[in-house]
Amino acid sequence: MSQTVSRVLDEATEFLASRRPRSPRLDAELLLAYVTGQTRTQLFTRAFEQLSAAHLAQFQDLLEKRGQGAPVAYLIGWKEFYGRRFVVTPDVLIPRPETEMVVEETLRCVARSGLARPRIFDCCTGSGCLAVTLALEVAEAQVRASDVCPKALEVAAENLRLHNLERRIKLFEGDLLKALPPETQRYDFIVSNPPYVATDSGPRPEEGVVHYEPNLALFGGRDGTDLLKRLSQEARRRLNPGGWLVLEMAPFQIEGMEAFLQEQGYQHTQLTQDLSGLPRVLSGRWEA
Ligand SMILES: C[S@@+](CC[C@H](N)C(=O)[O-])C[C@H]1O[C@@H](n2cnc3c(N)ncnc32)[C@H](O)[C@@H]1O
DSSP: OOOBHHHHHHHHHHHHHHHOTTSHHHHHHHHHHHHHTOOHHHHHHTTTSBOOHHHHHHHHHHHHHHHTTOOHHHHHTEEEETTEEEEOOTTSOOOOGGGHHHHHHHHHHHHHHTOSSOEEEEESOTTTHHHHHHHHHSTTOEEEEEESOHHHHHHHHHHHHHTTOTTTEEEEESSGGGGSOTTOOOEEEEEEOOOOBOSSSSOOOOHHHHHHSOGGGTBOSTTSOHHHHHHHHHHTTTEEEEEEEEEEOOGGGHHHHHHHHHHTTEEEEEEEEOTTSOEEEEEEEEOO
């Protein structure tokens, strides 16, 4: 029987549609592109070529895993974030589109600050997607990043190599800002997408997320704000006067966290919406 790229993709799409209906065609294309070492565009131009038995067997195996719920990014080992590729493994959260709003808001604040060489700290860096993106978008920035998980930091280090940033970004291991040596200079921007899923309230993430992604990257205490609050408090001693804290969180946490930031002395608090129009990023200026 003919096993052309086109036919195999059609059948795979049908199979995934019955199990993972969100983006079956895209998932099938990404998996087949990975197996054959081609881009998705190349797959279109070779639609009527036959697949080898070895490629077919590897593709069937990945398809099965995807059908059971394994995220495509872990199966192919990368995810796109802000238009760039990032290596991902099951030790790191898969970068999400809503986190691109942290980049957007930070870039707005950098522009407003007028600083040519801002010092930026990405706390809870995971894959390093925020640190790398900000270093590439703000050419003269000095960027540092931290995570409590050594395996996540290995992935971040791989992404620094991938984007040629080993000399510009330093990584630290440890709990929030305690990861930094005490004598470190202060920062102009502290940005973070910390774990903020609530264990007792708010919307639960999809089952697959909890099953496949590192729980250390997800859960932030009963209402999800434990790390957000701790980081906001610690950041006051690590921000330069006039520096900005930029945090991602769940929409239902925004109002309470905005009040918390104001109580802590942050000013000019600002909300940014994600692509679904939900408030997702909160920033505040440290004036003291
Ligand atoms: C939600 S993930 C964010 C990863 C990445 N910044 C992103 O946006 O895709 C949160 C990260 O925080 C790290 N983490 C959890 N608790 C931490 C702590 N107490 N101090 C520092 N990092 C922590 C986890 O290991 C995980 O990599």
